[in-house]
Amino acid sequence: MGLIHPTAVVDPGAQLGAGTRVSHFAHVCAGARIGADCALGQGVYIGNEVNIGRNVNIQNNVSVYDAVTLEDDVFCGPSVVFTNVHNPRSEVTRKHEYRPTLVKQGATLGANCTVVCGVTIGRYAFVGAGAVVSRNVPDFALMVGVPAKQIGWMSRVGERLKFSGAHDGEAVCPATGERYVMNNGAVRFADSAAEGSRG
Numbered sequence: 001m002g003l004i005h006p007t008a009v010v011d012p013g014a015q016l017g018a019g020t021r022v023s024h025f026a027h028v029c030a031g032a033r034i035g036a037d038c039a040l041g042q043g044v045y046i047g048n049e050v051n052i053g054r055n056v057n058i059q060n061n062v063s064v065y066d067a068v069t070l071e072d073d074v075f076c077g078p079s080v081v082f083t084n085v086h087n088p089r090s091e092v093t094r095k096h097e098y099r100p101t102l103v104k105q106g107a108t109l110g111a112n113c114t115v116v117c118g119v120t121i122g123r124y125a126f127v128g129a130g131a132v133v134s135r136n137v138p139d140f141a142l143m144v145g146v147p148a149k150q151i152g153w154m155s156r157v158g159e160r161l162k163f164s165g166a167h168d169g170e171a172v173c174p175a176t177g178e179r180y181v182m183n184n185g186a187v188r189f190a191d192s193a194a195e196g197s198r199g
Contacts, residue, residue: 014046017054035072049098053105067098067117074103077111077129084117104139106156113148126154140180140187153187155180161187 004010008026017036022028024042031048034040038052041060046052050064053072058064062076065084070076084098099118103109107121110129121127122139131148140161142152153161155173163169163182170190171180179190 008040023060041078059111066095067100068103069100070103071105071107073106075108077109077113079112080109081112081114082117083115086117107137108154108158124154124156126158138186153180153182156189163187 004022005024007024008022010016010022010028011030013030014028014032016034017038019037020034022040026040026042026044028046029048032046032050034046034052035054035056037054038056040046040058043061044058045063047064047066049066051069053070053074055072056070056074058076059078061079063082064070065082067084068082082101085094086099088094101115101117102120104121104123106124108126109115110127110131112129113127113131113133115121116132116134119133119136121133121137122141124139125137125141125143127133127137127148128144131144132146133143133148137143140153141150142154143150153163153171155161155176155178157173157175159173159175161171161173161180163171165182167182167185169182180187181190
């Protein structure tokens with residue numbers, strides 16, 4: 001068990017991996033499954049039917065509701081918003097209608113962005129601050145705006161990628177030198193060994 005601040009509430013039954021830190025006034029519900037080396041900021045709420053991988057960083061004031069899955073190495077900026085009901089009404093109970101949301105490995109969700117339930121955010125995608133995501137996001141995509149639209153591509157370490165073509169081509173991360181390939185508008189690591197080691 002990691003470091004849990006005295007003001008945090010971790011309900012009996014919650015699973016927290018080694019090295020995971022839970023900050024001031026956070027609440028982790030009994031059914032939550034959280035991997036190793038995660039960081040939950042001040043005022044974070046983690047619901048019962050939530051699965052979180054390893055090395056996930058959830059900044060202050062984020063509520064991760066039931067039916068949300070965050071894979072390894074996901075970053076959630078301050079006040080990111082998740083939902084789980086598509087058409088909520090206070091007088092209508094829809095807990096049996098939750099739409100699952102999946103945030104894949106290495107994705108970044110910028111501060112104050114909103115993720116509408118039922119979408120998948122691809123590996124190493126980057127959602128800008130304040131964006132509203134209502135559709136699936138491709139791997140490595142850079143998304144901004146309301147509603148979120150793709151304006152480019154990001155590398156594994158969060159650097160802009162410049163491809164040689166609009167729908168096909170190659171790009172090199174300016175920070176690491178890693179190579180990426182685009183085929184028919186889908187981006188992947190150029191090195192298949194690197195792809196396998198990260199996925």
